[in-house]
Amino acid sequence: MDELTKIAYNCRKATHLIEKKLIDHLTLREKLELKIHLAGCSVCRVFEQQSSLINKMVRDLFHPEKITELKLDEEYKKQMQERIEEKLNKH
């Protein structure tokens, strides 16, 4: 099998390239390889779409501006406040 035929059938390699493409960039050769693979592989096309969706969700999910802010318990806050004031007063 020549190299391009290999990638056309290799989903493990294609999914690796998809990950690289999503957060970095591919070389020209890698781009070509992936394009050829995806043209013939609907399963990896589903993978690509889902992978990009997962990245977006993770990104948004954990941004404090976007999620409901959690509340630290009041007792603990009080203790921290006291420690801070103690330190400030020392000076």
Next chain:
Amino acid sequence: MSNNNDITTNVLTEPGKWVAQYADYLYTYAYTRINDEDLAKDLVQETFLAALEKLDQFKGNSSERTWLTAILKNKVIDVYRKKSSAFAKKTDVVEAEQEQQDFFDHDDGHWNVEHRPKAFGIEEQDPLTNKEFNYILQKCLQKLPALWLSVFTMKHMDDQTTDVICEELRVSPSNFWVIIHRTKLNLRACLQKNWI
């Protein structure tokens, strides 16, 4: 007695108001990244105390919140580093790798039928409105090995450069890509298994 190190001379910041203004924000930041209530609380406290020690370094170029968050972020990375160090990583990584060894055919690298990605059925809608799906995503993230989760989190939550991640967590660039790839394979499979 007035010098720049005197804690009371920095008029740009008001430490007495930090808890009221930033404690919840910082706690949320820490908790979402390390998933441990007690540890998250500790880190918030340590952040305030560390900030007090270097109050003179705060120049007001960024907001107080940004400055405090940067201190907390370094503490979170320390936690990642400890969790994913040589002591902890072995077994969880091996287990996670076993999970995916049958995903592809060993000879030609093609998806094995039972592991092929299938549509989630939510690709068309805004997934952020789907609370149940988010919940499953969080559960699946928790199943990842500590090192993988650390790499993934630093990349996607905090947009760190690959160089910084490799350096902080002491992984080689080629291992970085292996981890990114394997993390996504397991995470996606976990979502499919628990959602569809």
